[in-house]
Amino acid sequence: MRYTGRKALAALAVAAAVVALTTAPAQATGTPGFTIFVAPGGDDHDRGTPGRPVATLEKARELARGLSARGNVTVALAGGTYRLASPLKFTSEDSGRNGHTITWQALPGQTPVLSGGLPVTGWEQHDPAAGIYVADVPKGVDSRQLYVDGVSAPRAAIPIARTDVQVTPTGLSIVNPALGYLATLPDQDRIEVESQNSFTDRYAPVESITGTTITMRQPAWNNNNWGYDTLAHPFAGGTLLLENSYAFLQTGQWYLDPDAGKVYYKAPAGWDPAHSDVELPRLSSLVQVSGTRTRPVHDLAFRGLHFEHTTWLQPGTSVGYANQQSGTFLAGAYPQPADFLTSCQLGCPLFEAARNSWHQVPAAVQVSAARDISFTGNTFAHLGQVALGIGNDANAHASGAGLGASRITVHRNTFRDDAGSGIVAGGVQPDAHHPADPAMADRDITITDNLVTDVARDYKDMAGVLTTYVTHAVIEHNEVSDLAYDGIDVGWGWGANDPGGSQDYRDRGLYDYQPVYSTPTTLKDTVVRYNLVHGTKKVFHDGGSIYNLSANPGAVIDRNYVYDNHETVGLYLDEGSRYVSLTGNVIQDSGVWAFTNASATNNTNDNTFRGNWYDTGLTRVVTGEPHHNVLDGNVQVADGNWPAEAREVMRQAGIEPGRDPS
Template structure:
């Protein structure tokens, strides 16, 4: 053993290999399971780094590739599973359809599944040459709208509009799946259809609707009415458009209408059958640790939207506790430089106890739900329990075009955890937030150098960054009642500040940094916000300083402020332009523009100071003068618009300056300040604007 200490042992895996081989490069194993056994055996005799090189090809896993404590390495002897240099192996949770396609009718092809294939789970996704196909649906694109629905939970039915509904007769309506948004567009829900009554134009819901948080049940915010767009899929009679498919599970017949030009007999047809592809599975007492996974395409996990979802805390909606890559009870493990597509639910999920893991340099696209989730147990007080993720790093990931099925999702979702770092990610084209912190337990996160744009594309009342703080001291009456209250002991839950710094947020529809519903203990500084601003709703102990807000769809605002909130808003630059004042996706603010106002306060505290400090800011707009709009409580009773002199008489912005901040080249996106900018005289400090987003070692091997 001593003569091979500190060397690097290598094994090899190839689709042309054999598990009876020795695992050397010229005689590789055939499976990663065999390689994992070889690593365990080798570890009994030596203590040195071990690398398993995986050659090109697709590895269809019979079960999730699962790493336990016995598979662990150490800080000095890391265990690494990685792609062979220059090659792109695929770890798949799917199966390849190998039957023969025969013409059926009207451009539809039919494939009789082989006996082994018909035993697979009733798959809900089909991929052809790597591209997800569309389950037969109505309408073929876009949405329908109900004639009538139910505002209150539980939803049991809705009435369709016979003028726009299909004229086809469905033989198996109970197989259909309904995808529907709530009326306020916070997200969508899915149900199995229970029945279709054409005599009353009624659709009855079966199992589903799991995406709603229990606290939202009964709330009209999640109700269904004529605004609740929907579509229905998995209906054989609606298979009438290129790319659509349908599985007759009873007969084991697969139907597909190939897009024009497709050679069906040469096409690679794959279906997901595993919910997890890779799992790191340990416990707090016996963790899996020091294992690295690098350079793979990870694909073909099943959809989860009709599986069990749960509300980890009091954020709006729910999550499915799982991902194509799942980590639980893991320490010092790494998932890096992988390409994750064709996953039906979340791509990566750090569940409960996790410490010092690293998700780095991956591309995640077209995931069914969220990109990366970091979620603790439902026990919301620390005490002696440690079933939550902490000190993990989510960095240098490219996350885009996710939320294929679930719309209340995020590029990175964080709940019931602390001290995690989310940095240098490029997140865009997501249906809701790029980064969402679901609750105030327990803070300490660092969110920095992310490049975020094109968010909230399919929902409303949100921003590129969103947080909730509906923890023990959040007051529902404060949020929706006529009075204002103190915040309570919020730092018992939000124990450490969340730092949001040096990010670029670009959007043009709603809020940029949305600190919603009691979000507390935040330090927000050195952020460049283009087309968006910031909202402080309820909450406590928030310091907003040294940020640049450009042409926001909404002006910065305090909403439903707590008494004695300790909030500070200082040394920021605010530029507003009335032609960009168009919060089109914000249900509360799209009713009318704010006419170029610098601030819009909605329901500030009634008794004490609105903020601890509001000063030393530079503001500018297209109207040529300062305006602040304040809607006093009780809401609807009184609205005032103040000029700068009146505003300062109220005690706000006494040292602030109205004037051009003097950007170097704003029309071309250069928001650095000229030396003579008035902001410098007020204490504003320049910050880096060339480090947003991905780092130089990001790889695009699989794109």
């Protein structure tokens, strides 16, 4: 239940005694504990007591700073919606000090929502025959998301056949006469093309449409059409869509005109705007936890909070979303071959020159240059990008300080209805894998007992959980489900940054632009254990339900249960995967239960598949020279007759008994 005004104040009185009990042990041992009460109906001139709560999170943060050196601090939030005008920022000054912790938490039984959105009200019929409603919003506010009654509504869009258009160096040429009306549409520069390919999900914005010529904005168009799995030449051509025009509205879809300050919604039959909750995001992030390498933020905890309603506008700009894999994209203009539409569709040297400048999709909740931070029992929902980003590259952090995350715990949270991944930990640029300063390394990231479901709704190329260059990431007892792409992905770099490099990347020209490293990357000792992964690969066939990329010494993928992946790959070791042990996993109804992307030149070597169970699917693990991959004691099961050991893995996989995330 959400509380506002007097209702929140009344709830404080009931909850204050409960919160006091939680601070009593600290007081009993001689260490004072302090509680700051916050409620939407409070007053920032008050002191933050149960009877006189403050109103804003910013004021509570100020009060916490003044108390943290003296004892543990609890910031207790009453239920209700806290609408943020700007992201809530935690710097080094907001750390727990002298061994103390600052905990931001919900009052018992209440639901505080940190929202970056605006409520949309005052709906009127705009086109009754078509069921289209209109409402006013502030002029200039733009968004790629709209949430109707707690669910993200899709933008106005229509699918087209790839044969309807022809790719040119400057855009598209319309071949199907039925699309001739596009040249008559207003606001053509808000229209976008989305291309769902083999493993990439690409967005390119239109500049103008004249006759049968669609001119696309640059550099988005060029960047989406070179490298691998491009818009022009996808490895497996999936859906192609035209998006974001009033003319495309279908039932359940919406369109925003920011210049006019109007949002349109083509409602399903029986929709009642008077009893509907519609939220339009206006912030691109909600919470930013970031210090510096010499003064990291530390000893902060977040419990029982809801993080909701953000957007990410970059795909609609001239940069577009030139997606490369798993939420990385090209963010600038690069030198390209003149004939890139033909010569650079399976990579080329100039494409390799751009590889180390790939950016990451930023998160709604960002953590970098930080240690000893925990998220427990929170809900990350209705977010327009990655939900929680931990130690990503600097370009993905609004603070400008990336990486440097250590001892971060993510436990018993729910991630749902988000546009990007649930969790992304680690970066992809050189400082992520060979940090110039040891303080930049990401390490000891623990992700346990979380529900990650129905995420990556808009940027479908993203896994539910991704960790890249992280030392000792533990991904254990999570349930990851309902995804267009992979469930859990680990690693980065295709082996190119591992000691000695990769012959594949010598041949492609990468080392004309970066060194061949002689030392290992920071990726090692990953644990992926007892996870329940299902309902994956709904759009993209490439990748795997559980996936590793590059050398990962000491990695263990152990006793996970994978099913319902649309007969794709269950356990996937991609280029350069080395030293990974995969044991005791149960893989049900896959097309390929185990796969190594191994060639004589890509170092996918020295991995072990031992004691796994599977019922269907091929075994595509290369075991001979020079790979030395091992297959040992794996058992194919017929007619659902799983042995007791396999049934025990099935039973234990996923969220452990206790309070399930909700």
